[in-house]
Amino acid sequence: MTExxxxxxxPFPRDPDDVNGIAPTFRALRSESPVVRxxxxxxxxxxxxxxYGEVKQLLxxxxxxxxxxxPERAARVANAAVLTGPLGKxxxxxxxxxxxxxLLSPAFSARxxxxxxxxxxxxxxxxxxGLESGPNPGNFHEALSFPLxxxxxxxxxxxxxxxxxxxxxLSAGSTSLDDVEAAKAAWAELxxxxxxxxxVKRKNPAEDVFSDLVAAQEKEGLEDAExxxxxxxxxxxxxxxxxxxxxLGTLLLLTHPEQRAKLQADPRGHIxxxxxxxxxxxxxxxxxVLPRYAHExxxxxxxxxxxxxxxLLAFTATNRDPxxxxxxxxxxxxxDSTQHLAFGHGPRFCLxxxxxxxxxxxxxxTLFERFPNLQLATxxxxxxxxxxxxxxxxxxxxxxx
Numbered sequence: 001m002t003e004x005x006x007x008x009x010x011p012f013p014r015d016p017d018d019v020n021g022i023a024p025t026f027r028a029l030r031s032e033s034p035v036v037r038x039x040x041x042x043x044x045x046x047x048x049x050x051x052y053g054e055v056k057q058l059l060x061x062x063x064x065x066x067x068x069x070x071p072e073r074a075a076r077v078a079n080a081a082v083l084t085g086p087l088g089k090x091x092x093x094x095x096x097x098x099x100x101x102x103l104l105s106p107a108f109s110a111r112x113x114x115x116x117x118x119x120x121x122x123x124x125x126x127x128x129x130g131l132e133s134g135p136n137p138g139n140f141h142e143a144l145s146f147p148l149x150x151x152x153x154x155x156x157x158x159x160x161x162x163x164x165x166x167x168x169x170l171s172a173g174s175t176s177l178d179d180v181e182a183a184k185a186a187w188a189e190l191x192x193x194x195x196x197x198x199x200v201k202r203k204n205p206a207e208d209v210f211s212d213l214v215a216a217q218e219k220e221g222l223e224d225a226e227x228x229x230x231x232x233x234x235x236x237x238x239x240x241x242x243x244x245x246x247x248l249g250t251l252l253l254l255t256h257p258e259q260r261a262k263l264q265a266d267p268r269g270h271i272x273x274x275x276x277x278x279x280x281x282x283x284x285x286x287x288x289v290l291p292r293y294a295h296e297x298x299x300x301x302x303x304x305x306x307x308x309x310x311x312l313l314a315f316t317a318t319n320r321d322p323x324x325x326x327x328x329x330x331x332x333x334x335x336d337s338t339q340h341l342a343f344g345h346g347p348r349f350c351l352x353x354x355x356x357x358x359x360x361x362x363x364x365x366t367l368f369e370r371f372p373n374l375q376l377a378t379x380x381x382x383x384x385x386x387x388x389x390x391x392x393x394x395x396x397x398x399x400x401x
Contacts, residue, residue, distance in 0.1 A: 010041055011286035011387065012025040014387075019381075023286055029317070030318075034054055035300050038312070041079065042078050045310070046291070047303075047309060052323060052324045052341070055341060058311065059347075064293070065093045065292060074310065076291075077291040077312060081187035082236065084291060084390070085291075100230060103230075104209070107209040109354075113355050113358055116155075116156070124144070124148065131143035137400040140397040141397045145246035145247045146243050147164065148242075152355065153234070157235060158209060167235065171240060173185075177389060178388050198214060198227055202214050213230065241391065244394075248281075248282040248283070249275075250364075251397065254375060254376050254399070259331055270333055274364055275357060279340055279342040279360075280325070284392035290312070293310060294306065325339075343356075374401045376397075
């Protein structure tokens with residue numbers, strides 16, 4: 001087997017000429033070796049897939065999964081507590097995923113999300129008030145990008161809003177790449193919190209997803225551990241990814257004045273396509289890959305990915321594939337970007353996509369109406385990306401108005 005140190009190795013360095021661009025190595029591999037063996041930051045090996053067609057094929061392939069027959073021997077993408085290694089048993093994965101989606105689909109249905117619209121609009125307005133009443137320049141990340149998704153997902157699930165700072169600490173800690181033991185401890189603490197909340201909802205049910213899951217326990221044969229794991233995953237996924245898109249979407253608009261002007265002139269007419277283009281273009285992390293495992297040998301082009309191997313799906317690279325998107329590195333809020341894979345595809349399409357889109361559409365349709373003179377308050381080379389975490393994004397986004 002090729003030595004890991006001789007392989008291309010994640011994470012790949014950012015493009016120094018494009019603050020919100022993908023790593024140049026992603027681009028090179030996509031055109032030259034769209035399926036290639038790479039080293040991971042955990043010291044293991046996996047197959048990196050960077051071209052749109054191959055990634056979409058694998059997302060539809062039932063032989064690719066989150067589980068592994070021998071988890072103790074499975075390769076890992078990074079030394080972190082979540083999203084880096086196998087979960088569950090191969091023989092149970094499809095049934096578990098099907099039940100998971102059946103139980104949670106009503107919570108993220110178009111009707112449920114639509115009912116949240118007024119509440120999200122009110123939250124956004126309140127957060128704008130807080131930003132405006134604070135210091136100018138202010139930190140957009142702290143004032144809006146972080147608190148909004150946390151408050152929305154907490155409201156949906158039934159997690160008390162006053163716990164968001166504690167959740168922030170645990171969520172950020174569990175994705176850290178600097179200290180794997182601390183990351184595991186943070187994830188365990190988050191799950192412990194969920195167990196406590198199960199007891200609360202059992203005694204005092206309300207109209208929220210957590211209460212619905214507790215009420216369905218007997219009928220569905222749900223264990224407390226399953227509810228805690230589902231809730232932790234939703235809370236984590238519904239928060240971190242939307243935070244990064246709010247920050248990076250704002251950065252894209254502020255650094256592309258001609259596109260910002262189009263949105264500012266006609267927010268209602270451009271908001272849907274603008275949000276899809278932000279989802280396509282946002283590059284949150286230098287290690288932005290979705291890890292999965294081959295349950296059988298899988299033929300991809302001229303290559304065979306052996307059973308048990310780690311497969312890394314690089315969505316940021318596929319979302320800038322020139323075979324799918326013309327002039328893919330150009331940010332254009334009027335283009336049709338709906339083929340992007342930011343939310344996955346097919347049976348692996350994100351349940352929370354409607355909620356994420358709602359939050360992004362409300363923010364970016366009102367941001368420049370409320371702050372028409374919004375601009376960056378720092379130089380681009382002063383922006384700091386959280387490349388020491390799996391979810392990436394910006395540490396801060398200082399703006400003035």
